[in-house]
Each structure stands twice: as structure tokens, then as C-alpha cells.
Amino acid sequence: MAIAFNPTAAKPLRPFASFSLPLMIAFGAILGGALLQTWDMGPGLGMITGAVLAALLGYALSHHLPRKTGRLVSLGLVGVLGFILGGPLGGLVGLIIGALLGWAAYWLTTGDYRRGVPVYSTSGQTLWHNAFKFICGFIFFFLIAPILIVIPLSFNAENFFTFTPGMLALDPDAYSVKHYQDFFTNPNWLQPLKNSLIIAPIATIISVSLGTLAAIGLSQSHVPFRRGIMAILISPMIVPLIISATGMFFFYSQLGLWMEQYLGMSKDLTGYIKVILAHAALGIPFVIITVTATLVGFDRSLTRAAANMGAGPAKTFFKVQMPLILPGVISGGLFAFITSFDEVVVVLFVGAAAQKTLPWQMFTGLREQISPTILAVATVLVFVSICLLTTVELLRRRSERLRGMSPG
Amino acid sequence: MSNATTGPDNLTGVTPDTGLKIGQSDESGPMLAADGTPLKKSLNRALRKQKIRALALIAPLLIFILATFIYPIGEMLFRSVENQIVGEVLPRTVRVLADWESENDPVPGDAVFSALTKDMMVAVEEKNHTRLGSRLNYEVSGVSSLFRKSGRSVDDFGEVYTDQFIALDPAWEDPLTFVSIFADEAWVEADAAYDGEGRRPRFLLRDGVGEVLPQTASMYRDFARVVQTEDEDSPTEEDVWNSVYLALYEDLSVQPDIPAGLPQAEMLATARGAVADFETADLRAAFVDVDEGWEETRVWQTIQQYSAPYTTGYFLNSVDLQKTPDGVDWRPENEQIYVTLFIRTMIMSTIITVSCILLGYPVAWLLANLPASKANLLMILVLLPFWTSLLVRTSAWKALLQNQGVINDLAVWIGIVADDNRLALINNATGTVIAMTHILLPFMILPLYSVMKTIPPSYLRAAKSLGATNVTAFRRVYFPQSVPGIGAGSILVFILSIGYYITPEIVGGTKGVFISNRIAYHISTSLNWGLAAALGSILLAVVLLLYWCYDRIVGIDNVKLGG
Numbered sequence: 018m019a020i021a022f023n024p025t026a027a028k029p030l031r032p033f034a035s036f037s038l039p040l041m042i043a044f045g046a047i048l049g050g051a052l053l054q055t056w057d058m059g060p061g062l063g064m065i066t067g068a069v070l071a072a073l074l075g076y077a078l079s080h081h082l083p084r085k086t087g088r089l090v091s092l093g094l095v096g097v098l099g100f101i102l103g104g105p106l107g108g109l110v111g112l113i114i115g116a117l118l119g120w121a122a123y124w125l126t127t128g129d130y131r132r133g134v135p136v137y138s139t140s141g142q143t144l145w146h147n148a149f150k151f152i153c154g155f156i157f158f159f160l161i162a163p164i165l166i167v168i169p170l171s172f173n174a175e176n177f178f179t180f181t182p183g184m185l186a187l188d189p190d191a192y193s194v195k196h197y198q199d200f201f202t203n204p205n206w207l208q209p210l211k212n213s214l215i216i217a218p219i220a221t222i223i224s225v226s227l228g229t230l231a232a233i234g235l236s237q238s239h240v241p242f243r244r245g246i247m248a249i250l251i252s253p254m255i256v257p258l259i260i261s262a263t264g265m266f267f268f269y270s271q272l273g274l275w276m277e278q279y280l281g282m283s284k285d286l287t288g289y290i291k292v293i294l295a296h297a298a299l300g301i302p303f304v305i306i307t308v309t310a311t312l313v314g315f316d317r318s319l320t321r322a323a324a325n326m327g328a329g330p331a332k333t334f335f336k337v338q339m340p341l342i343l344p345g346v347i348s349g350g351l352f353a354f355i356t357s358f359d360e361v362v363v364v365l366f367v368g369a370a371a372q373k374t375l376p377w378q379m380f381t382g383l384r385e386q387i388s389p390t391i392l393a394v395a396t397v398l399v400f401v402s403i404c405l406l407t408t409v410e411l412l413r414r415r416s417e418r419l420r421g422m423s424p425g
Numbered sequence: 426m427s428n429a430t431t432g433p434d435n436l437t438g439v440t441p442d443t444g445l446k447i448g449q450s451d452e453s454g455p456m457l458a459a460d461g462t463p464l465k466k467s468l469n470r471a472l473r474k475q476k477i478r479a480l481a482l483i484a485p486l487l488i489f490i491l492a493t494f495i496y497p498i499g500e501m502l503f504r505s506v507e508n509q510i511v512g513e514v515l516p517r518t519v520r521v522l523a524d525w526e527s528e529n530d531p532v533p534g535d536a537v538f539s540a541l542t543k544d545m546m547v548a549v550e551e552k553n554h555t556r557l558g559s560r561l562n563y564e565v566s567g568v569s570s571l572f573r574k575s576g577r578s579v580d581d582f583g584e585v586y587t588d589q590f591i592a593l594d595p596a597w598e599d600p601l602t603f604v605s606i607f608a609d610e611a612w613v614e615a616d617a618a619y620d621g622e623g624r625r626p627r628f629l630l631r632d633g634v635g636e637v638l639p640q641t642a643s644m645y646r647d648f649a650r651v652v653q654t655e656d657e658d659s660p661t662e663e664d665v666w667n668s669v670y671l672a673l674y675e676d677l678s679v680q681p682d683i684p685a686g687l688p689q690a691e692m693l694a695t696a697r698g699a700v701a702d703f704e705t706a707d708l709r710a711a712f713v714d715v716d717e718g719w720e721e722t723r724v725w726q727t728i729q730q731y732s733a734p735y736t737t738g739y740f741l742n743s744v745d746l747q748k749t750p751d752g753v754d755w756r757p758e759n760e761q762i763y764v765t766l767f768i769r770t771m772i773m774s775t776i777i778t779v780s781c782i783l784l785g786y787p788v789a790w791l792l793a794n795l796p797a798s799k800a801n802l803l804m805i806l807v808l809l810p811f812w813t814s815l816l817v818r819t820s821a822w823k824a825l826l827q828n829q830g831v832i833n834d835l836a837v838w839i840g841i842v843a844d845d846n847r848l849a850l851i852n853n854a855t856g857t858v859i860a861m862t863h864i865l866l867p868f869m870i871l872p873l874y875s876v877m878k879t880i881p882p883s884y885l886r887a888a889k890s891l892g893a894t895n896v897t898a899f900r901r902v903y904f905p906q907s908v909p910g911i912g913a914g915s916i917l918v919f920i921l922s923i924g925y926y927i928t929p930e931i932v933g934g935t936k937g938v939f940i941s942n943r944i945a946y947h948i949s950t951s952l953n954w955g956l957a958a959a960l961g962s963i964l965l966a967v968v969l970l971l972y973w974c975y976d977r978i979v980g981i982d983n984v985k986l987g988g
Contacts, residue, residue, distance in 0.1 A: 142895060153791045156784050157806050163821040163863060164813055166831060170824055178824045179831055227486040234482025239475050246483060253494050255972050256965065257924020259941035260501070261494065263961040266948055267504055268497035298493040301486065359814045362926050366948060379816040383823055383931050392824065395817040402812040406805070409812075 037079070037125040038072060044121055045071020048114050070095070074118050079126035091119030105187040164399055171196055171392035178387055196393035206390065209378040216289065216364075216374060217357040220296035225350040227297075228304030233338070235305070236312040247305075254302035258362040265295050266366040285371050292368045296360060300353030307352060311345025311416060344416035348409045355405060498965070505958035508736035511728065514557045515544040517643075519732040522725070527750055531722045538708040538719075539671065543644055545579040546668040550651045563953050564727045564738065564747070571718040578715050583671035585706040590670050593699050594692060603669070604661050605688045607634055607645045616659055625653050628660065637684060640672040674700055726750055739959035763943070763960070770939045773854060774922040778869075780862040781918050782911060785869035789910070792870070793877035811867035819928050822860040826850040826932065852934025860932045865921055869914040876910025916975040920968055940964060 031037070049067015074094075078087035092115040099111020124130055131138070134146045174193040175181050183191025200206050231250065235243065253261060269291040276287045315338070323333040339346075361376040368374075375394065382391045458467035512519050517540035525533040548554040558572030590597040604613060608631060615626035628649035635642040648669055649660040656663065677700045683693045712719040730748050731738060738748060745761040746753050755761065788807070792800045810818065825831045828847050836842040850856055880903065888898035926941040933942070940960060947957035 145895075149787060150791075153787050156788050157803065159784070159863065160810050160866060161806050163818060163825055164810060166825065167817065167821045170831075177829075178827060179829055179834055223489075227489055231483045231486035234479045237475060237479035237482075239472055240479045240483070241476055246487060249495060250486065250490055253490070255920070255968065256498065257920070257941065257968055259924050259926045259944055260498070260961045260965050260968070263944055263948060263957055264497035264499075264501035265494075267500050267954070267958070294493050298490060301490060305486075355812065355814075359816070361816065362945075366945075376814065376816045379820065380927060380931070383816075383820060387823070391820050395814070395820050398814045398817050402814065402817075403809065406808055406812045410805075410808075 031128075033076070033079070033126060037075060037122075040125055041071045041075035041118075041121060042068045045069070045074075045118065048117065071118055071121075075122045075126070078119065078122045084123050084127075087123065088116070088119035091115045091122070106185050109187070167392050167395045167399065171389060171396040173389050173392075176389055178389060178392070196388075196390045197397075199388075199390045200393050200397070203390070206375075206378060206394065209373045209375045212372055213358055213375040216292055216296060216372070217354050220293045220300055220357040221350050221354040223293070223297035224300035224304050224353045225346060228301050228349065228353075229308050229342075229346050232305050232308035232312060233334075236309055236315070250305050251302045253299050258299075258360075261299070262362045262366040265363060269295065269367045284369070288369045288372045292364050292372050292374075295363050295367050296357035297353075299360060299363065300356045303352035303356060304346075304349035307349035308342060308345045311342045315341060344412040348412045348416075351405050351409055355402070501958045502962050502965075504955055505739050505962045506735045506737065507955070508731055508738065509734045510553075510557055510560050511731045512734055514548045514553045515541070515728070515732075517541075518544050518728070522729050522732065525725070525729065527722050527726055527729075532709070532720050533725055535707075535709055537725075538712055539675065541712070542579060542582045542708050543640075543647075543668045543672060545575060546582075546666055547647045547651060549576040549579055550655055559952070560955075561724075561727055561731065563742065563956065564731065565723055567718060568724060568727070571716050571724065574716045575712060575719070580667065582708055582711050583667040583706055585704055586674045587667045587670040589699075589703050590673070590696065593696060596692060597670075597696075598664075600661055600663055600665055602689060602692070603645060603665050606638075606693070607631055607642060608649075608660070613661075616661065619659075625657075625659070628653060631688075633684075634687065637680060637687060638673065638676040641669060641676045644669045644672040671706075674703060739955040740963070742956055743959040743963060763940070766938075766940045766943055767963075769854075770923050770941075773858060773937070773939070774919050776858055777861050777865060777922045778915050778918045780858065781866050781869035782915060784862065785866055785873055785914065786907075786911070789870050789873035789877050792874050793880075794882060807867050807870050810863070811871075815864065815927060818864050819860060819931050822856070822863065822928075822932055823851065826856050826859065851932050852937070854933070854937040856932035856934070857929045857937035857939075860928050861922055861925060864928060865918045868917050868921060872913040872917060873907065873910040876913070877907055880906045913975065916971055920971050920975070924964065924968065 045067040046064040047067070049063045049065075049070065074091055078091060082090060092112055095115030095118060096108055096112040099114070100108030103110065130147055131143055133150070134143050138146070169184070170178070170180070172192045172194065173181065173184065174191050174195065175183075181191055234240065235247065235250075240246070273284075273287040273291050276282045276290065277284060282290075319337055319341070320333050323337045324330075328336065358374075359376055360374075361380050364372065364374050364377055365380070368377075375398075379391050379394060382388060455463040455465065458464045460467070518537060521537045521540045522533060525537065545554060548557065554572045554576045555569070558569040561572075562569035596602050608616075609629035610631075612626055612629040619625055628646065630642055630646050645665075648666055652658050652660050652663045673696075677693070677697045680697060683690050683697055687693065709719070718724055730736075741747060741753060742756075743763050744767075745756050745764045747756045792803055792807070795803065823830075827833070828849070828851070830851070832850060833842065833847045836848065837844050842848055850859070884902050884906070885898050888902040889895070893901065923939065924941055925939060926945055929938045930942050930945070933939075941964070944957045944960050944964075947953045947960070
């Protein structure tokens with residue numbers, strides 16, 4: 018048998034029959050044993066079928082076809098096989114298995130598995146390196162899958178929290194947007210949405226304006242009791258929410274009564290004021306931290322130059338300092354916004370039913386009547402957070418570029 | 426930047442140069458600033474100005490946080506020891522009960538019951554007795570109904586005295602008789618002039634009557650206040666309570682003589698002569714008749730123990746202890762829950778922290794060692810969960826972990842689990858650990874990543890080139906340098922997880938809940954706010970201790986967000 022040689026690995030490849038073939042067979046057996054048996058094949062038969070299929074594919078692909086074509090062939094072949102055996106869902110699973118088998122066949126036979134390791138690594142080190150990569154892959158899957166699984170589930174036509182047989186068969190009738198319709202028409206959801214959109218921006222404005230000022234103050238060279246002040250300002254982030262909520266519950270109920278009695282405010286208005294103040298307090302640490310971090314890289318001679326040229330403190334602030342620290346201020350504001358927008362515990366304790374926010378409604382929904390509308394709301398919120406994350410990342414990079422900390 | 430016309434010698438003002446000259450002219454003197462003041466003073470002034478400016482910028486926020494956050498926390502701490510309700514609602518009883526010793530006397534004497542009659546009368550009218558009842562019910566169960574039941578019939582207690590006074594002289598039935606004895610003339614005039622607009626004139630006690638008839642005066646003052654505030658009526662029109670007659674009877678029985686200066690002194694003197702022959706009422710029997718609980722030593726001991734304005738009772742309760750006459754002791758076995766809950770919170774937070782380390786370490790290592798472009802891409806997979814709403818992630822886990830949920834369906838479909846024997850993944854500790862590990866994992870990865878980013882990869886290569894195996898190189902070279910990251914991440918995750926409420930509440934069932942769920946329960950359902958405050962204070966102490974460690978390890982300024 019001719020021994021293939023991979024120039025990137027710079028090491029002779031292992032013989033096909035004693036290395037790639039057994040591994041392919043094992044791989045096929047596992048996939049077949051786990052999946053094929055559901056179509057009326059026993060585990061044993063499924064394993065044997067999977068193993069035979071994998072061995073044939075592994076040999077045929079790696080010896081007779083170039084990589085791209087081979088992978089497509091494997092994809093198509095197993096996909097069609099799956100479709101014949103198990104309908105649309107079987108086809109989908111077949112496509113996945115086909116892609117995996119096709120990838121594995123080339124990965125093993127061309128020596129790609131040695132890509133990330135130095136030439137001198139032993140087999141054990143190579144094995145560990147690849148195992149490590151797989152483990153990390155699984156952890157990333159664990160991180161992201163629960164968030165992504167919500168999206169297809171929210172299109173469920175039934176009132177279930179799981180995939181219905183119809184959905185698994187990819188039946189178009191099993192999917193619907195009725196939960197989204199419910200979200201955008203049901204007053205039980207619209208009122209909380211409105212409340213969230215009232216409370217979060219106002220709380221954000223309060224925390225950003227006060228927080229930016231204080232961060233500028235804190236970044237001066239001589240601040241007495243800096244550590245103590247910093248500890249107090251960051252404390253809303255340190256203290257567990259449940260404790261903040263307990264403390265605020267006692268305080269704000271008295272504050273609300275006081276405002277009603279002596280300032281003649283309506284119960285609704287005091288409710289909003291209470292929740293907004295509480296949320297502003299919770300958002301402040303995030304503003305302080307991000308803005309002080311931005312100010313660390315701020316060139317102080319710029320303000321001196323502005324003053325030298327005759328700009329007053331206010332003008333210096335708005336024309337020179339503010340544009341430069343704006344990315345930090347905005348990302349701090351976004352953090353404060355998401356803190357308020359996501360917050361349940363404090364609003365649960367401090368607010369009244371009239372101030373019910375979106376997370377609160379989701380919380381009661383999860384506790385009492387489980388409606389898939391929650392999943393529709395969750396999907397919408399996932400997209401909101403993707404937008405926020407993108408904005409923050411772009412701002413962070415811009416800020417680093419402005420401060421010359423990284424080239425791109 | 427000088428020119429010929431404004432050269433240093435043509436200037437009349439102070440310049441750095443003249444300052445220098447002044448400084449040189451007196452060699453032994455202090456160094457001077459440009460304007461001739463000592464440099465030290467001038468610098469200090471500039472520094473002070475700078476400090477004041479910095480503080481002025483910080484002040485609005487500092488005041489805001491102090492008012493909206495620190496003060497509420499302080500108030501919570503205060504609530505955990507505050508116990509003024511017993512002394513406020515039962516002032517007379519508490520005073521008389523102070524002398525009672527339960528060893529000598531299982532049930533307090535008649536004086537206590539008489540004081541209780543008066544206090545209860547006021548409390549019932551002001552609707553405070555049920556509040557007190559539920560407060561004491563936290564210590565001894567059944568007290569709540571005891572107070573509620575007694576409250577319904579206490580206004581009849583002592584009626585026998587009322588009847589006898591009226592039989593003696595029908596004028597005693599007239600509210601005006603009492604007004605003339607006890608009310609200050611200025612108040613009587615103001616009250617008569619009151620036309621229903623604005624606030625009623627506040628009742629004033631006549632000077633001197635308090636010394637002669639102390640009990641009655643204080644009782645009548647309470648009566649007048651309650652009638653004015655609760656009934657919005659005038660004491661001149663309302664029938665006087667039976668307990669005022671009771672107080673009058675007691676006062677007259679011990680009062681040797683009535684000063685002639687007092688209004689209605691004659692009437693009082695007559696009554697004073699007659700009270701010795703009055704038929705008495707057994708108030709204790711009356712109370713026991715309503716509810717036998719009043720004969721229980723335990724009830725009275727509790728009232729006596731909790732009569733001080735501050736108590737350690739809530740804190741004792743939150744560690745499953747209680748006050749007994751013999752000192753502090755454990756609560757009955759079936760009521761011990763908080764120590765178990767605290768331990769469970771700690772154990773589960775530890776498990777969550779360890780799982781986060783195990784899952785976060787490889788990922789952080791991968792991110793720190795990949796080229797920047799790939800690392801940034803993978804970083805999004807870490808940051809997206811971080812930015813996604815907590816409720817979204819919790820709903821997702823609820824959908825995944827349920828008995829009929831995605832994971833169980835998948836397991837059944839593959840054939841790992843039988844359909845009738847699905848995995849119990851939710852409503853227990855497993856569910857809480859899985860969901861919270863997922864939720865808190867980014868908080869572990871981010872600090873670990875920022876520490877690992879600073880470890881040069883050449884160290885590992887150097888170790889290996891010196892002959893270390895992979896394992897040794899990792900164990901002896903890389904791992905020790907990444908320990909600060911593990912410490913920072915662990916403390917962050919641990920602090921966050923011991924205070925978690927939402928996720929355990931939804932996926933934890935009964936076996937997977939934390940101490941925070943109990944706090945929320947006491948705030949919103951059982952309304953035992955003092956206990957909630959005490960539990961919160963203990964949790965706060967634990968968190969502050971951990972935070973102090975965090976500060977020692979990482980430093981307060983090194984808190985980083987999102988890479």
C-alpha cells in the first residue's frame with residue numbers, strides 16, 4: 018500500500034487499514050447504534066449498519082474522490098438514505114450524519130488531526146489535543162444551545178414547551194407565529210412591555226448622567242477617600258439582588274406613602290418613581306466601571322490644551338472630553354439599560370401590579386401558567402441582546418482604536 | 426515668549442522670575458511661589474481646590490446612592506433587631522409584667538390582666554392587636570388567634586364598674602363629666618369652636634389631674650386620642666369606655682384623698698368613699714373565658730421576653746434557635762429549616778462554582794491561546810449568554826429540563842432512557858445546578874480569560890524545553906499563574922450564586938431552593954419582615970466577607986466587564 022504524505026504535517030501518515038478504518042468503523046457504529054435503531058432496527062443491527070456504511074464511505078471517499086466532492090457525495094448519500102428510512106426528519110438527521118462521516122473520513126486519512134500540534138508531538142499528545150478541542154466544543158455548545166433552542170420552540174403551533182411530533186416531521190402546519198401574535202396583541206404582555214420601555218430608559222438616563230460625572234470626578238488625580246467612595250458606588254453590584262430588594266422594599270414603601278401624602282402624587286406615579294430610582298441605583302456601578310475604564314486611557318493634556326486655548330470647563334467637557342469617552346459612556350449606558358430591562362427581583366418587591374415589567378410577567382408566566390408566548394418573548398429578547406452585544410463590541414473596538422491600544 | 430516691550434524687567438506684576446528673586450532675597454525663608462506666597466501653601470491650596478472639584482463631581486451620585494441604596498440596606502439591618510411593637514401596643518402591660526417571675530407564678534397577677542384590658546381596648550380601637558398577634562405568633566404559634574378572639578370581646582370587660590359608677594351617680598354616664606375632670610380648658614374651648622374643617626384640636630390633659638388619678642388620666646387621654654383620630658368624633662360626645670371606669674376604680678381605691686381644687690371633686694370624693702364596697706370583676710377569668718391561652722405561661726413569657734424595643738429574636742430564629750426561660754435553645758426539630766437552608770445554599774453554590782471552574786478553565790485557555798481573530802469570534806459565544814436576559818435563559822432551561830422537555834425527549838428517542846422512567850432534571854437540586862452553572866459560566870470565563878491572556882505562552886515552551894512533560898509543565902508553570910483568575914472567578918460566581926432567587930425559584934422545586942427564596946417568601950407571603958431582614962443581614966455579612974477576600978485577591982478596581 019502506498020503511504021500518502023501530508024506536507025503540512027511533515028510526517029508520514031498512518032496506514033489506512035490499521036488506523037483510519039477502525040476509527041471510522043467505531044464512529045459509524047456509535048452513530049448508527051444511537052440513531053438508526055429508532056427506525057425499527059435493534060441497537061445491534063443499527064450499529065452493524067452504521068459501521069459497514071462508515072467503513073465503505075471511509076475507504077471510497079479517501080481513496081477515490083477529492084475532498085470537496087467526497088464530502089458532498091457523503092452528505093447526499095446518507096441524507097437520501099435517511100429520507101427513505103425516516104421521512105423529512107430522517108433526511109435531516111441523515112444529512113448531519115453524512116456531513117460528520119464525510120468530514121471524519123478526510124480528517125483521519127489526510128492527517129488533518131495533527132494540524133494544531135507541533136511535528137514532534139507523540140500520539141498521546143495529539144489525542145489529548147483533539148480531545149481537548151472536542152471538550153471545548155461541547156462547552157461552547159452547552160453555552161449557546163439553550164439560547165438557540167428557544168427560537169424554533171417559539172414557533173410551536175401547539176401550547177407545548179417542547180417539540181411536537183409534527184414539528185419533528187417538519188410539517189409546516191406544526192409551526193405558526195401565533196405566540197408572536199399573542200405577544201403583540203395581548204394586553205397582559207403589551208402593558209409590561211410598555212412599562213419596561215418607560216422604566217429602563219429613564220433609569221438609564223439617571224444612572225448615565227450621574228455616573229459619568231462621578232466617574233470623571235473619580236479619575237482626577239487627587240480624590241480623598243477614593244477607595245471608600247468607589248466601594249460605596251459599586252456596592253449595588255456587589256450586594257446580592259435579594260438583599261438589595263429586601264432593603265429597598267422597606268424603604269421605598271415608606272417613600273411611596275410619603276410622596277402620596279405630602280406631594281399629592283397618584284399611586285401609579287409614585288410606583289414608577291420608586292422602580293425607576295431603584296433601577297437607577299442598580300445600573301450605576303456598570304456606568305462607573307465602564308466610564309472609569311475609558312478614562313484611564315484619556316490623555317489629560319487634551320483638556321489642558323483646550324483650556325489653554327480659552328475653552329471654559331463646560332465647553333472643554335462637551336467638545337473635547339465627551340466625544341472621546343462617548344464609547345465608554347454608551348456601553349455603560351447599555352449595561353445600565355440591560356440591568357434595568359432584565360431586572361425582576363427588585364421590581365417584584367418595590368413595584369405594584371401597575372408597574373409590572375416584561376421580566377416580571379415572564380417570571381409569573383413561568384411560575385403559574387406556562388404559555389409558549391414566553392418563548393416568543395424570549396426569542397425577541399435574544400435578538401435584542403444580540404443587537405446590544407454587537408453595539409457594545411463595536412464601541413469597545415472603536416474606543417480601543419481611539420486610544421491607540423490595538424491596531425484594528 | 427517675551428518681546429522687547431514686555432520683557433521681564435518691564436512688568437509690574439508678579440512673574441515667576443520675581444518670585445524667584447523674592448525667594449533668593451531671603452535664603453533662609455521658605456521657597457515661594459510666583460505670587461510670593463510660600464510654595465507649600467500655594468500647592469496645598471491648588472490641591473485643595475482640585476480635591477473639592479473632584480468631590481463636587483462625585484457628590485450628586487454619592488448622595489443618590491447613599492439615599493436610594495445604602496440607607497435602605499441600613500434600614501434592613503435595623504429592622505432585623507427592631508421590636509418596638511410590643512412596647513408600643515401594650516405599654517401598661519409591659520410595665521407591670523416586668524416584675525413578674527415565671528418560676529414563682531405560672532400566670533401573672535390581676536394587675537397585669539387589668540393593664541392588659543386597658544391596652545387591648547386601645548389596641549382594638551386602633552386595630553393594632555392583630556398586628557401584634559401576628560408578630561408574637563412568629564414566636565409562639567396560636568397567639569395570633571388569641572389576640573384576635575380577645576379583641577372581639579375586650580370592650581365588655583370591666584362593665585361591672587361602669588354600671589356601679591352610674592348607679593352611684595347618673596352623671597358618670599355623661600361624657601361631659603369626664604371632659605370637665607380631665608380636659609384642659611383651652612382644649613375644651615378649641616374643641617367647641619371646631620367647625621369640621623382641618624385638623625381637630627389635639628386633646629390636652631388638665632394640669633394636675635395626672636398626679637391624682639394617674640391611671641385614669643392616661644387611659645382617658647388614650648380614649649380621647651382614639652375617638653379623635655379613629656372615630657373622627659369629639660370626646661365630648663362619645664360614651665366613655667369601660668376600661669376608663671376600670672382605671673378610675675383602681676385609682677380611687679388607692680387614692681387617699683381628692684384635692685378640692687379638682688373639678689367635680691365632690692363627685693369624685695363620693696365615689697372614692699363608695700369604691701371600697703364595689704363589686705369587683707375577675708378580669709383574668711374574663712380573658713381565660715375567651716381563650717384559655719391566657720393561662721399559658723409560655724404566652725406570658727414571650728410577651729415579657731419581647732417587650733424590649735430591640736431583640737435578637739429574629740437572628741436567633743434565622744439560625745433555628747429560640748429564646749426560652751432557660752436561655753437560648755434549639756427550636757423543635759420540625760421547625761428547624763434555616764441552618765439546613767444556609768448549608769444547602771453554601772453547598773450548592775460550591776458545586777456551581779466548581780462546575781464553572783471545570784467548564785470555564787478549558788474554554789478560557791482556548792480563548793487565550795487562539796489567534797485574536799478566532800478568539801474574538803468564539804468570545805461572542807461566551808458574551809451572548811452574558812447579554813441574554815436571565816429570564817430567557819431560565820425559560821430555556823425550563824423548556825429543556827422538563828419531564829416532557831427536549832432533553833428527556835431526546836434521551837428517550839435515542840433510547841438511553843425508558844419512556845416511563847424519564848430523568849427528573851427539574852424541580853430539584855440537579856435542575857438548579859445545571860441552569861445556574863450555565864447562567865454563571867460567563868462570569869467565570871471572563872476573569873479567567875483576562876488573567877490567562879497575561880501569561881506568556883513562552884513559559885510553557887521553556888518548561889518543556891527544559892525537560893518537563895506536558896503535565897508537569899502545566900501543573901508547575903501554567904496553573905500557578907492562572908490561580909488568581911480562578912480565585913477571582915470563583916468568588917464572583919460564588920457571591921452571585923448565594924444570592925440567586927429567580928432561577929432556583931423556577932427550576933428548583935422544593936429541594937433546590939436557596940436561602941434567598943425563603944427571604945422572598947417572608948417578604949411577600951408570610952409577612953414576617955423582621956425575620957426576612959435578619960436572614961438578609963446574615964447573607965449580607967457572608968457576602969461582604971467574601972467581597973473583602975475578593976478585594977484582597979484581585980483588588981476593587983480590577984472588576985472587568987465583558988473582556
